[in-house]
Amino acid sequence: MQGDCSGCAQMPVIALIENASKRHIAPAIPQTLLLSLCCLLLLIIILLVIWVIYLHRVYREPTEAEKSRAFHDQFDQFLSKHGVWTHKTKSGYFCPSCKARYFESQLVLHGSTAYCPINECHFGTSNPDHIAPPRPPKVLI
Numbered sequence: 001m002q003g004d005c006s007g008c009a010q011m012p013v014i015a016l017i018e019n020a021s022k023r024h025i026a027p028a029i030p031q032t033l034l035l036s037l038c039c040l041l042l043l044i045i046i047l048l049v050i051w052v053i054y055l056h057r058v059y060r061e062p063t064e065a066e067k068s069r070a071f072h073d074q075f076d077q078f079l080s081k082h083g084v085w086t087h088k089t090k091s092g093y094f095c096p097s098c099k100a101r102y103f104e105s106q107l108v109l110h111g112s113t114a115y116c117p118i119n120e121c122h123f124g125t126s127n128p129d130h131i132a133p134p135r136p137p138k139v140l141i
């Protein structure tokens with residue numbers, strides 16, 4: 001029995017497997033192909049890292065400063081004569097007190113006045129769209 005495999009008794013099983021894989025697998029793949037496969041694998045790893053960085057930037061939570069800037073950027077201009085804001089995409093006028101508290105509140109126009117519909121706000125001003133009717137001519141008696 002020991003005559004068939006004289007060196008097997010001293011060699012561990014793992015070393016036998018390593019020797020077998022080196023003898024049969026490694027010579028089957030040429031060195032140039034191994035180099036190309038390694039370069040391709042490196043390229044794939046680099047592309048995956050770039051993809052992970054891109055996804056991290058796209059789906060991250062915006063900071064408080066970015067949220068504040070995005071909120072205030074939706075307003076167009078401040079009409080200092082009446083103290084109200086206009087919106088870039090919506091019609092009407094908006095309350096400056098509510099805007100300071102990061103709340104969008106469109107003013108209700110009623111006759112010559114404009115007021116904020118929010119109960120806690122109590123902001124009111126003159127209606128920017130109101131045109132005063134011409135005064136009747138004085139009648140001299």
Ligand SMILES: [Zn+2]
Nearest residue numbers: 095098116121
């Ligand atoms: Zn308000």
